[in-house]
Amino acid sequence: MGSPHRYIPNTDQNVADMLADIGVSSIDDLFSVIPPEFRLTEPLSLPKALSEPELSAELNRVAAKCAHSMQYTSYLGGGLYEHFVPSVVRHMLTRGEFYTAYTPYQAEVSQGTLQAIFEYQTMICELTEMDVANASLYDAGTAVAEAAVMSCGATRRNKVVVSRAINPRYRQVLRTYAHPRGIEIVTVDYDTQSGATPPESVPKDLLDDAACFIVQSPNYFGIVEDMAALSEATHRSRALFVAVVNPISLGILAPPGSYGADIALGEGQPLGNPISFGGPLLGFFATTSKLMRKMPGRLVGQTHDDQGRRGYVLTLQAREQHIRRESATSNICSNEALCALAATIYLSLMGPSGLRKVAELCTWNAHYLHDKIAKIPEYEFPFDGPFFNEFAVRGRRPPAERNRRLLERGIIGGKMIEADYPELSGCTLWAATETRTRQELDTLIRELEVLA
Amino acid sequence: MKGPQPLIFELSIPGRTAVSLPEPAVPARELAELFPEEYLRKDPPALPEVSEVDVVRHFVNLSQLNHAVDTGFYPLGSCTMKYNPKVNEDAARRPGFAAIHPDQDESTVQGAMELLYTLEEYLCEICGMDNFTLQPAAGAHGEITGLFIINAYHESRNDKRTKVLVPDSAHGTNPASAASAGMKIVQVKSDDRGNVDIEDLKAKAGPDVAALMLTNPNTLGLFDEHIGEIAEIVHGAGALLYYDGANANAIMGKSRPGDIGFDVIHLNLHKTFSTPHGGGGPGSGPVGVKKFLSPFLPAPVVRFNEATGKFFWDSDRPQSIGRVHSFNGNFGVMVKTWAYIRSMGPDGLRAASEYAVLNANYIMRKLQPYYDLPYDRACMHECVLSGSRQKKSADVKTLDIAKRLLDFGFHAPTVYFPLIVDEALMIEPTETESKETLDSFIDAMIRIAKEAKDDPDVVREAPHDTPVGRLDETTAARKPILRYTAEEE
Numbered sequence A: 001m002g003s004p005h006r007y008i009p010n011t012d013q014n015v016a017d018m019l020a021d022i023g024v025s026s027i028d029d030l031f032s033v034i035p036p037e038f039r040l041t042e043p044l045s046l047p048k049a050l051s052e053p054e055l056s057a058e059l060n061r062v063a064a065k066c067a068h069s070m071q072y073t074s075y076l077g078g079g080l081y082e083h084f085v086p087s088v089v090r091h092m093l094t095r096g097e098f099y100t101a102y103t104p105y106q107a108e109v110s111q112g113t114l115q116a117i118f119e120y121q122t123m124i125c126e127l128t129e130m131d132v133a134n135a136s137l138y139d140a141g142t143a144v145a146e147a148a149v150m151s152c153g154a155t156r157r158n159k160v161v162v163s164r165a166i167n168p169r170y171r172q173v174l175r176t177y178a179h180p181r182g183i184e185i186v187t188v189d190y191d192t193q194s195g196a197t198p199p200e201s202v203p204k205d206l207l208d209d210a211a212c213f214i215v216q217s218p219n220y221f222g223i224v225e226d227m228a229a230l231s232e233a234t235h236r237s238r239a240l241f242v243a244v245v246n247p248i249s250l251g252i253l254a255p256p257g258s259y260g261a262d263i264a265l266g267e268g269q270p271l272g273n274p275i276s277f278g279g280p281l282l283g284f285f286a287t288t289s290k291l292m293r294k295m296p297g298r299l300v301g302q303t304h305d306d307q308g309r310r311g312y313v314l315t316l317q318a319r320e321q322h323i324r325r326e327s328a329t330s331n332i333c334s335n336e337a338l339c340a341l342a343a344t345i346y347l348s349l350m351g352p353s354g355l356r357k358v359a360e361l362c363t364w365n366a367h368y369l370h371d372k373i374a375k376i377p378e379y380e381f382p383f384d385g386p387f388f389n390e391f392a393v394r395g396r397r398p399p400a401e402r403n404r405r406l407l408e409r410g411i412i413g414g415k416m417i418e419a420d421y422p423e424l425s426g427c428t429l430w431a432a433t434e435t436r437t438r439q440e441l442d443t444l445i446r447e448l449e450v451l452a
Numbered sequence B: 001m002k003g004p005q006p007l008i009f010e011l012s013i014p015g016r017t018a019v020s021l022p023e024p025a026v027p028a029r030e031l032a033e034l035f036p037e038e039y040l041r042k043d044p045p046a047l048p049e050v051s052e053v054d055v056v057r058h059f060v061n062l063s064q065l066n067h068a069v070d071t072g073f074y075p076l077g078s079c080t081m082k083y084n085p086k087v088n089e090d091a092a093r094r095p096g097f098a099a100i101h102p103d104q105d106e107s108t109v110q111g112a113m114e115l116l117y118t119l120e121e122y123l124c125e126i127c128g129m130d131n132f133t134l135q136p137a138a139g140a141h142g143e144i145t146g147l148f149i150i151n152a153y154h155e156s157r158n159d160k161r162t163k164v165l166v167p168d169s170a171h172g173t174n175p176a177s178a179a180s181a182g183m184k185i186v187q188v189k190s191d192d193r194g195n196v197d198i199e200d201l202k203a204k205a206g207p208d209v210a211a212l213m214l215t216n217p218n219t220l221g222l223f224d225e226h227i228g229e230i231a232e233i234v235h236g237a238g239a240l241l242y243y244d245g246a247n248a249n250a251i252m253g254k255s256r257p258g259d260i261g262f263d264v265i266h267l268n269l270h271k272t273f274s275t276p277h278g279g280g281g282p283g284s285g286p287v288g289v290k291k292f293l294s295p296f297l298p299a300p301v302v303r304f305n306e307a308t309g310k311f312f313w314d315s316d317r318p319q320s321i322g323r324v325h326s327f328n329g330n331f332g333v334m335v336k337t338w339a340y341i342r343s344m345g346p347d348g349l350r351a352a353s354e355y356a357v358l359n360a361n362y363i364m365r366k367l368q369p370y371y372d373l374p375y376d377r378a379c380m381h382e383c384v385l386s387g388s389r390q391k392k393s394a395d396v397k398t399l400d401i402a403k404r405l406l407d408f409g410f411h412a413p414t415v416y417f418p419l420i421v422d423e424a425l426m427i428e429p430t431e432t433e434s435k436e437t438l439d440s441f442i443d444a445m446i447r448i449a450k451e452a453k454d455d456p457d458v459v460r461e462a463p464h465d466t467p468v469g470r471l472d473e474t475t476a477a478r479k480p481i482l483r484y485t486a487e488e489e
Helices: A012-022 A052-063 A087-093 A111-128 A140-155 A168-181 A204-208 A227-235 A247-251 A289-294 A321-327 A337-374 A399-408 A438-450 B052-063 B086-093 B110-127 B139-156 B173-180 B198-204 B227-236 B291-296 B331-367 B388-394 B398-407 B435-454 B456-460 B473-478
Strands: A159-163 A184-188 A212-217 A240-245 A263-267 A283-287 A300-304 A310-314 A390-394 A427-431 B131-133 B163-167 B184-188 B209-215 B240-245 B264-267 B287-289 B301-305 B310-314 B383-386 B424-427
Touching (some): A012 B435, A052 B110, A052 B331, A087 A337, A087 B052, A111 A247, A111 A283, A111 A300, A111 A310, A111 A337, A140 A159, A140 A168, A140 A240, A140 A263, A140 A283, A140 A289, A159 A168, A212 A227, A227 A240, A240 A247, A247 A337, A283 A289, A300 B473, A321 B173, A337 A427, A337 A438, A337 B052, A399 A427, A399 A438, B086 B331, B110 B131, B110 B264, B110 B287, B110 B301, B110 B310, B110 B331, B131 B291, B139 B173, B139 B209, B139 B240, B139 B287, B139 B291, B163 B173, B173 B184, B184 B198, B209 B227, B227 B240, B287 B291, B331 B383, B331 B424, B331 B435, B398 B435, B398 B456, B435 B456
Parallel strands (some): A159 A212, A240 A263, B163 B184, B209 B240
Antiparallel strands (some): A263 A283, A300 A310, A390 A427, B131 B287, B264 B287, B301 B310, B383 B424
16 A cells, blocks of 8 residues: 655556556566567565665674775775864765765756855866866776876877876776777886986887877875976977875975976775775866867866856867767766865865875874884885875785784784885885874884784 | 855854864974975965864855755655665665775774675676675766776777777766766767667777767657667677666666666666765766676775685786775775665665656656647656756746746756757656656746746746856856955955
């Protein structure tokens, strides 16, 4: 007699009335177009429905089988970082008016989303000192791939040069996207002493027929690159310089616009988003006015209504799939709008001084940890370049065994990077953000002494 | 009605702050000691300087300018704007899901891996496929992933196929994804009942065709009447059949793409599986394949070791297309999907599709006397009407009808799509709406049809009761203002 589920309101009586209005005798009549051989006759083989309390219990059971960073002290980074997120971010994000809306196709009833994206675009431009930023891409990996494709389109070349010190996962995504389009990828090695990409290692003839040079700073090893020199070396040819940056680091480090980057992008997760096992993330993406119309992704622009009041709309849509179909600059449609909103709220709360302070605290904590580890004779550092919130360590004991022992003591140890860099056997990557306390750092240092 | 709001930057007062951070726990260092001077930032970014209460009021005020599923009916065709269960939001925020790092040792994330593994099983069962990758972060991302897989398959057989067939009713992402995957697009016509034109398909399904991308039910809301024959023609040409799952809300528990002969499918978890759209993401676009394509799935995949009873990452996949996402895809969205499937169960999912189809047919039949119906047969989860009658008789365009609906507190349907319908109005009510809601929407649509005759200006000049009036998109595109710039004092 009632409705079939708490999310489905129509009752049997509603159904009967509606069927009568439609002029059919059963709901199944509406499915008669499906050829009988393709109609399911048995129920799907899925677990039976749970009530809300049963569901919560089941979710608790599964979630309890994960060691999370509120129980354990984690030193994992490698592209995703644990940062303090003010309560305001969650409270604003969980407003149904934001998270249950879709892409703002009807601008008059979507000004909240549109204005927030406009503010986000402005903040990314401010952080990076670039001219224009889009509404977001999926993550840094796909943003790297989109930057490569965009560079090839803008320069009419088909080769991209990439530093081997950028996150190996971003290079893997790039490879997936490049292969079917026939884009050639040339990798430039890092300097084994500093861990940085040496500007002199990039010969002009390598770049002369390249669409772009992609460099990450701080790079995967945490080392800050000489971006000004690398950008200059790139611009000696007609290639574009693509800077992959950590947004928190821009509180203290020179922004891509200051060294002439043509495209600046990065992983926006650190701006108010949880790590969440690797997603949803936030690919931020900015470029110059000159390249604006080649840029992938959505853009919000300011305009006015019929009474002259300020308002915002999706604009420059002639670049996009729903207008241009196969001639679009990218196939992207849904992006990571809510993660971009989190970043906007986070940056509104931080302001210029808060962002700088977070970046300083990260730097100081990471350097404190680094300098204390340096005093333990069994450990050494493969690189001596300047670093931000993360660094590589080599120890004598096999890292897997050390991490297992640390885990027993409530510590999630650094990432083993040997699989991606065989020459760095025994090396692990350690990140320390502003969330690490003195006590946690000292506990780790003591444990590392014991495990040396 | 709340009107335009100042930008957060315009609220900025130098020295104001909304954040409190701890004093340094370790000795503070001069940055100039740690980095070469030229590596350091010279000018701080001009972020707003506001108080915490400023931030809260600003974003609450902004939120109130939005129409959303939580505020009212949102019949946006092809987007499946169904209710987003709150318990699922809480689920994804549990620390055991939200505060775990993808590089953690497998032994410390068995719960998350169990969730991924079982979600893959559920999606396989619902779609009749053999394996799924959960890496793609959105529908279009799923499309390009599926095409990468199709490319890799043909390549592995040294079979050079460069073309993708796309019906003229297809979503814009289909041709854009195919082009992004380096393929050429060939358009296939629709017949006069809204199906793929079989003769045109036969003529175009040549030896250089890699795949046909098909949305079924299609963007007209119609289930293709020749679906079996289409599968035979495509496979007969050595090509693969791709299922765009944007419209999968019509078929759960009723029919499975895998049983029909589809080789590759993407789903939109943010449509069919109730996860919120977030104002334009995050979504999630898992891709399912038949067994013969499994070796090409993005690596790694979660597998279960029977002997140890543990889940593990299988990265040893030499034929894999590689990664399509930096990490595991939009895991938070998957948690919500998993919770949705567990809450619905097999009967609930089937009921969702049945009631979605019922609701769409009800709207279609109730509005048929007032609007043109280009394809008069039972629709699936959405119906496509046309405003061509109003345009011809009263010069009231579909855009005007859409804007007028906003005045009645409804979001507009998708308009001017699919492209093959003149003045298209694509209405998708979903199963989470009651008859009373549908009736009030129907009343509004009937009233607008009458207004178009009696008082067309009220429709042409709509909306009247929204935070802003109709916005000038031409100026926005001609002289783009894409960021705020402080005015010189």
